[in-house]
Amino acid sequence: DSGVTQTPKHLITATGQRVTLRCSPRSGDLSVYWYQQSLDQGLQFLIQYYNGEERAKGNILERFSAQQFPDLHSELNLSSLELGDSALYFCASSVVQGNGGYTFGSGTRLTVV
């Protein structure tokens, strides 16, 4: 157990639907990062939050949004889902803004049918 908790582990949904992925960072970590890993590819950075504020944005689609709550957990909202959104979505956390390593959750496998 890495200390970063992601729920759900698996999600199957239809095209056009909306889903919410949840991440609880490791205790004491203020930064949360979201990454997308499509099949047989490396990870793509989506967005970063630090202590409730958005700090950096990657190639995140307009259909996707995220937020970090006062208790530091984060949610990634994916809407108007398309087949191509099927991927593994990782959340990672770090104490400060990534000066050390990042601790990853076990990911949420999203399948859009």
Next chain:
Amino acid sequence: AQTVTQSQPEMSVQEAETVTLSCTYDTSESNYYLFWYKQPPSRQMILVIRQEAYKQQNATENRFSVNFQKAAKSFSLKISDSQLGDTAMYFCAFRMDSNYQLIWGAGTKLIIKP
């Protein structure tokens, strides 16, 4: 733009052998961080080793060590006395000092044969 390249899609070695995974990167920054992550079949992303660019000494973690060549922009991972549990995807990642997102290579699938 920063890029990370892993030129070996797949490698296979016998148990107890030594294997080296290659990684090159492109950046104009002078301060940055480099990482190797392991992703076993469980999908968990596990930090193997990290290197700060300003440190000339190569990082080492037990059987894992790196060969960091800053001028050549090369960051290879050496696994000594390989074990069956080392079978996994290995990703090289880069992060600038001023930007906290990780930029990832495409990964190398490493298979350790008994």
